[in-house]
Amino acid sequence: MLLTIDHLYKGFDQGKVQAVFDTSLVLEAGKTYAFLGESGSGKTTLARLIAGLECPDRGEIYLNDQLISSESYHLPAEKRAIGFVFQHYALFPHLTIAKNIAYGISKTAGRRERVEEMLRLVNLNGYGKRYPHEISGGQQQRVALARALAPDPRLILLDEPFSNLDSHLRQKLRTEVFTILQNAGVCSVFITHNAEDAMAISDEVLVFREGKLLQQATPMALYHQPSSPYVARFFDTLVDLPLALLASFNYKGNKNKTYFLRNHHFHLDGSGEFVARAQVIRTLCLGKDYVVEVKVGEHLLELSAVKPPETSEVGLGWREQDLLSFDA
Amino acid sequence: MALVITVFIGIPALYIFIKLFNGPGESWTQIAEYLLPKYVKNSLYLALICSLLTALFGVASAWLSVRYEFYGRRILEWLLILPLAIPSYITAYAYAGIFDYGGSLNVLLSRISLDVGRIDLMSINGLALILSISLYPYVYVACRTFFLHRSQNLIDASRVLGKGEAQHFFKLILPMARPAIVGGIILVLMEVLNDYGAAKYYGVNTFTTGIFKSWFGYRELETAIYLAALLLVIIFALIVIEQRQRGARKFAADSGSERRLERLKSSGMQRVGITFLVVLPAFLGFIAPLAQLLYWAIISYVEIDWGPLLQVVFQSLGIAAFASFCCVLMAMLLLMAKEWNRLNWVNQIAKIGILGYAIPGAVIAVGIYMPGLYFDKWLIDFIGRTFSVKMNLLLTGTVIALIYAYVVRFLAVAFNPIVASREKVQFGLLQASQSLGKGAFFTFLKVEIPLLKPALLGAFILVFIDVMKELPLTLILKPYDVQTLAVEAYQFASDERIIEAAMPSLLIIATGVLPVIFLNRLVRKS
Numbered sequence: 008m009l010l011t012i013d014h015l016y017k018g019f020d021q022g023k024v025q026a027v028f029d030t031s032l033v034l035e036a037g038k039t040y041a042f043l044g045e046s047g048s049g050k051t052t053l054a055r056l057i058a059g060l061e062c063p064d065r066g067e068i069y070l071n072d073q074l075i076s077s078e079s080y081h082l083p084a085e086k087r088a089i090g091f092v093f094q095h096y097a098l099f100p101h102l103t104i105a106k107n108i109a110y111g112i113s114k115t116a117g118r119r120e121r122v123e124e125m126l127r128l129v130n131l132n133g134y135g136k137r138y139p140h141e142i143s144g145g146q147q148q149r150v151a152l153a154r155a156l157a158p159d160p161r162l163i164l165l166d167e168p169f170s171n172l173d174s175h176l177r178q179k180l181r182t183e184v185f186t187i188l189q190n191a192g193v194c195s196v197f198i199t200h201n202a203e204d205a206m207a208i209s210d211e212v213l214v215f216r217e218g219k220l221l222q223q224a225t226p227m228a229l230y231h232q233p234s235s236p237y238v239a240r241f242f243d244t245l246v247d248l249p250l251a252l253l254a255s256f257n258y259k260g261n262k263n264k265t266y267f268l269r270n271h272h273f274h275l276d277g278s279g280e281f282v283a284r285a286q287v288i289r290t291l292c293l294g295k296d297y298v299v300e301v302k303v304g305e306h307l308l309e310l311s312a313v314k315p316p317e318t319s320e321v322g323l324g325w326r327e328q329d330l331l332s333f334d335a
Numbered sequence: 336m337a338l339v340i341t342v343f344i345g346i347p348a349l350y351i352f353i354k355l356f357n358g359p360g361e362s363w364t365q366i367a368e369y370l371l372p373k374y375v376k377n378s379l380y381l382a383l384i385c386s387l388l389t390a391l392f393g394v395a396s397a398w399l400s401v402r403y404e405f406y407g408r409r410i411l412e413w414l415l416i417l418p419l420a421i422p423s424y425i426t427a428y429a430y431a432g433i434f435d436y437g438g439s440l441n442v443l444l445s446r447i448s449l450d451v452g453r454i455d456l457m458s459i460n461g462l463a464l465i466l467s468i469s470l471y472p473y474v475y476v477a478c479r480t481f482f483l484h485r486s487q488n489l490i491d492a493s494r495v496l497g498k499g500e501a502q503h504f505f506k507l508i509l510p511m512a513r514p515a516i517v518g519g520i521i522l523v524l525m526e527v528l529n530d531y532g533a534a535k536y537y538g539v540n541t542f543t544t545g546i547f548k549s550w551f552g553y554r555e556l557e558t559a560i561y562l563a564a565l566l567l568v569i570i571f572a573l574i575v576i577e578q579r580q581r582g583a584r585k586f587a588a589d590s591g592s593e594r595r596l597e598r599l600k601s602s603g604m605q606r607v608g609i610t611f612l613v614v615l616p617a618f619l620g621f622i623a624p625l626a627q628l629l630y631w632a633i634i635s636y637v638e639i640d641w642g643p644l645l646q647v648v649f650q651s652l653g654i655a656a657f658a659s660f661c662c663v664l665m666a667m668l669l670l671m672a673k674e675w676n677r678l679n680w681v682n683q684i685a686k687i688g689i690l691g692y693a694i695p696g697a698v699i700a701v702g703i704y705m706p707g708l709y710f711d712k713w714l715i716d717f718i719g720r721t722f723s724v725k726m727n728l729l730l731t732g733t734v735i736a737l738i739y740a741y742v743v744r745f746l747a748v749a750f751n752p753i754v755a756s757r758e759k760v761q762f763g764l765l766q767a768s769q770s771l772g773k774g775a776f777f778t779f780l781k782v783e784i785p786l787l788k789p790a791l792l793g794a795f796i797l798v799f800i801d802v803m804k805e806l807p808l809t810l811i812l813k814p815y816d817v818q819t820l821a822v823e824a825y826q827f828a829s830d831e832r833i834i835e836a837a838m839p840s841l842l843i844i845a846t847g848v849l850p851v852i853f854l855n856r857l858v859r860k861s
Contacts, residue, residue: 058491058495059494059495060491060494060495083494083499084491084494084495085494085495085496085497085498085499086497087495088497089495090495091491091492091495093488093491093492094488095486095488097486097488097489097491097492098492099489099492099493099507099511100511101507101510101511101513110493110496110498110506111495111496111497111498113497154492154496155495155496158496158497
């Protein structure tokens with residue numbers, strides 16, 4: 008186990024805000040992880056605890072089975088060899104790119120070679136003599152990455168690495184960063200609020216809410232077996248299916264459970280195992296798909312469809328395999 | 336209009352530059368041979384030592400006060416600025432009293448049966464030390480502002496890259512703060528080169544004392560002008576260095592959303608040590624001289640002749656208030672001129688108009704005295720010929736020349752805060768006013784002026800404090816029947832009646848401290 012976290016707690020403002028609450032998890036070497044959560048979910052605090060930038064109130068953190076953080080012991084951040092890429096990069100403005108990258112490397116022979124190697128790795132050969140403000144945002148991002156990788160960390164944490172970028176650049180950089188980290192072969196953790204980023208880049212996603220770890224799973228498992236409606240809502244809009252509505256579809260639900268369908272899992276052509284008559288209230292075109300508002304009995308549903316309905320009354324169907332059920 | 340103002344402000348410097356080519360007076364060769372090398376050496380030595388010491392005091396106190404928690408932090412934060420409220424010549428007088436034989440230090444030490452003998456402060460090293468403890472707040476303020484706006488992320492980035500607190504400071508903070516430090520030191524140097532009172536009292540010959548000596552000692556105005564011109568060249572060199580320094584590297588500002596620097600907790604001996612280090616400059620620069628002056632004021636209290644002193648107080652306040660008003664008015668005119676003028680080169684020239692602060696008071700005085708004399712002669716001739724009326728000198732030896740000189744010297748002090756505040760007024764507001772059918776002048780009166788009110792007040796106060804403290808310029812240009820507190824204190828001190836200098840000194844400090852506290856509040860709020 009590269010990193011083990013055992014019942015970790017961290018509060019702020021004399022415990023008024025509980026940023027990390029009874030969190031336990033295990034990260035393995037060589038894998039890529041994503042901490043996914045909304046702002047205030049505690050994912051950034053957890054990353055800062057791992058890096059040693061904060062001290063926990065309770066619980067332990069182990070790196071390679073060695074204790075690095077607990078209530079009474081704190082290995083300082085500068086001694087952990089854990090890399091951190093900051094949200095706004097935090098490049099040192101008065102140092103050149105090369106000197107930024109060299110900053111964390113000890114003054115041994117081969118320092119210059121290591122800097123050159125890093126510049127090549129992030130595809131910035133020849134940029135060493137420039138200053139951070141002289142290069143673009145995407146390039147700054149890569150310098151920050153190179154700087155964090157240069158001292159050969161055991162683990163690297165990336166705090167919202169793509170949040171400053173527009174969606175086009177985001178996709179491009181996501182692939183780039185992923186490739187760089189794969190080549191470096193280092194265990195990395197992406198901290199993000201964007202589910203798509205998390206899914207695209209990681210082997211495992213850890214979803215956080217209000218300081219608690221809700222689920223740790225591969226992207227595939229996370230999508231198909233979400234542990235709660237909250238996790239499922241990261242990817243799609245869910246349609247709530249109360250028992251009375253399920254009855255209209257001739258589906259008998261368990262009253263100890265709650266049921267949901269993703270809004271694009273309804274079929275407006277009457278196909279599927281469970282079907283009911285629905286009245287089309289209105290249709291909005293969003294470009295590649297449509298929002299369709301329908302009424303089943305007394306229930307108003309907002310669905311997503313690739314084709315607009317042709318008649319004002321349709322057969323609305325769905326498959327049992329798509330139904331999400333959770334313990335109430 | 337910008338051009339007119341610039342010419343108006345630029346006359347003294349211009350005149351001195353022109354005079355440089357006319358050749359010096361008779362005793363120039365003598366001065367150049369025997370005194371000038373000494374002036375140059377002393378002035379440069381003072382500049383060097385003061386730069387180093389103020390940088391040390393200023394940077395250290397600023398960093399400690401921003402980065403650490405210690406006893407009495409909130410009070411000390413502004414106590415560290417207060418040495419600026421005491422003019423350096425007054426600090427110099429006070430320290431002469433403290434270290435004198437039988438002075439306060441001797442008395443205090445002998446109480447605990449300790450005799451260190453006499454520490455001679457009346458030397459160039461003593462002067463450098465006094466000027467440094469009195470002027471370090473320029474560096475402190477510049478650095479403190481800079482440090483307060485740094486992001487904790489930079490420190491965190493340094494930590495996760497394996498560096499400790501000492502390395503953060505020496506490898507990151509210090510090199511990044513270089514422009515702020517240099518900016519502060521440039522202000523210190525201008526004050527050092529401007530100083531007359533302290534150097535005179537400590538018997539150190541500098542450029543400024545040389546100007547006085549050749550004018551009033553040798554009775555040679557030409558030589559004084561020549562020295563002034565040389566000093567001006569040095570000052571302009573400093574300005575050029577400062578501008579280049581600023582332009583050299585543009586540091587990207589940390590984004591506002593980032594976290595401020597975290598304050599480190601300290602405890603036990605560390606906390607006591609930090610508190611001591613922060614108290615030290617505040618104590619040396621403010622508390623100790625103030626205590627000495629208070630002591631003198633108390634023992635001489637019964638002998639003070641309040642009638643004449645009060646008259647001096649009112650004259651001082653009146654002159655300072657009027658000069659400040661003129662300065663602010665002129666600054667507003669310059670701002671309007673800048674805004675309504677689309678010719679770029681005029682705006683470039685206007686920048687020269689606010690360089691007055693860099694020019695030592697003695698130089699400005701020389702630069703105004705001579706042209707003033709010519710102007711008066713011409714005016715009297717002209718009026719005499721056309722109207723057959725005899726009139727007195729209009730400029731020479733009158734309050735008008737004095738006020739003119741203050742405006743030349745302190746225009747920048749008023750102009751800079753007003754411009755800074757003006758830049759924060761959203762352009763949209765002015766366009767909104769214009770779209771509602773109001774003209775530029777109406778908008779200026781009804782929208783801009785009210786929005787600028789705090790800045791105008793702040794500018795007024797800053798100039799007011801500076802005028803109250805100003806010595807060399809006042810000494811040369813003031814009319815015989817007018818007296819200011821600064822000159823009063825200087826004259827008592829140079830007549831070796833230093834105890835009597837205490838009361839006027841304290842009054843100057845009082846007029847300085849109260850507005851400084853007020854300004855500090857204002858800065859904190861915004």
